[in-house]
Amino acid sequence: MSGKTVTRADLSEAVYQEVGLSRNESAELVESVLDEISQNLVNGENVKISSFGSFIVRSKDGRIGRNPKTGEEVPIEPRRVLVFRPSQVLKTRVSSRR
Amino acid sequence: MIKSELISRLVEANPHLYQRDVERIVNTIFEEITNALAAGNRVELRGFGAFSVKHRPSRIGRNPRTGDTVDVPEKFVPYFKTGKDLRERLNKK
Numbered sequence: 592m593s594g595k596t597v598t599r600a601d602l603s604e605a606v607y608q609e610v611g612l613s614r615n616e617s618a619e620l621v622e623s624v625l626d627e628i629s630q631n632l633v634n635g636e637n638v639k640i641s642s643f644g645s646f647i648v649r650s651k652d653g654r655i656g657r658n659p660k661t662g663e664e665v666p667i668e669p670r671r672v673l674v675f676r677p678s679q680v681l682k683t684r685v686s687s688r689r
Numbered sequence: 690m691i692k693s694e695l696i697s698r699l700v701e702a703n704p705h706l707y708q709r710d711v712e713r714i715v716n717t718i719f720e721e722i723t724n725a726l727a728a729g730n731r732v733e734l735r736g737f738g739a740f741s742v743k744h745r746p747s748r749i750g751r752n753p754r755t756g757d758t759v760d761v762p763e764k765f766v767p768y769f770k771t772g773k774d775l776r777e778r779l780n781k782k
Contacts, residue, residue, distance in 0.1 A: 594730075595725075595730045595731075596730065596731045596732070596733050597721070597722070597725040597730055597731070597732040597733070598732075598733055598734070598735075599734060599735075601721065601725075602717075602718050602721050602722075602734075605717050605718070605720075605721040606714050606717050606718065609713055609714070609717045610710050610713050610714055610717070611710075612706075612710075612714075617714075620699070620703070620711075620714050621718060623699055623702065623703075624695070624699065624714070624715060624718055625734060625736075625737045627695055627698055627699065628690075628695070628737075629737060629775055629778065631690045632775070632779065633775075633778045633779055636690055637690070638690045638691075638695070639690070639691045639692070640691075640692045640695070640719055641691065641692050642719075643692075643719045643722070643723065644767070644769075646769075648779065670779075670780050671779040671780055672771070672776075672779070673738075673769075673771040673775065673776070673779060674769075675738075675740075675767075675768075675769030677766070677767040681723055681726070681767055682766065682767065684723055684726070684727040685726050685727055685742055685765050685766065685767045686764045686765050686766065687727075
């Protein structure tokens with residue numbers, strides 16, 4: 592897509608501009624938000640942010656996979672994956688960008 | 690966990706901050722991500738994951754009930770790919 596990639600630094604800067612905290616503390620708060628969300632997901636709890644979207648943990652059964660290059664069978668262990676379901680608000684904002 | 694619970698936990702962990710400020714912080718973060726995606730930009734949060742926008746080209750769809758063809762216009766959809774650290778943490782005991 593277009594040029595810029597937004598990172599933690601940009602989120603911290605936005606928080607710094609919005610609330611009267613130091614740059615350091617703004618960065619720590621951004622980190623705390625991500626940590627808190629991650630910890631809930633690791634504990635198996637879904638996280639729903641209204642008007643943004645939901646982070647959902649799904650459990651996948653093990654299955655026999657195949658290396659597509661060699662044709663060799665490889666076992667795929669049961670695992671947990673994270674899926675993000677964007678809210679209607681986010682979908683609308685993103686799709687109407689042109 | 691929903692957004693209000695996220696805010697309560699952050700308020701507990703940061704007793705020197707007003708709840709009102711924590712609310713603004715959390716909202717600012719998600720607004721910033723939304724604005725970036727709405728502008729077609731990518732958001733990369735190492736260890737957590739990356740948000741990007743995927744293009745779905747226009748296509749000829751079909752109404753499954755009637756079989757009529759319908760033009761489905763192109764669209765842009767938000768996409769999230771889980772970061773390496775978080776993916777590993779989800780599967781570690």
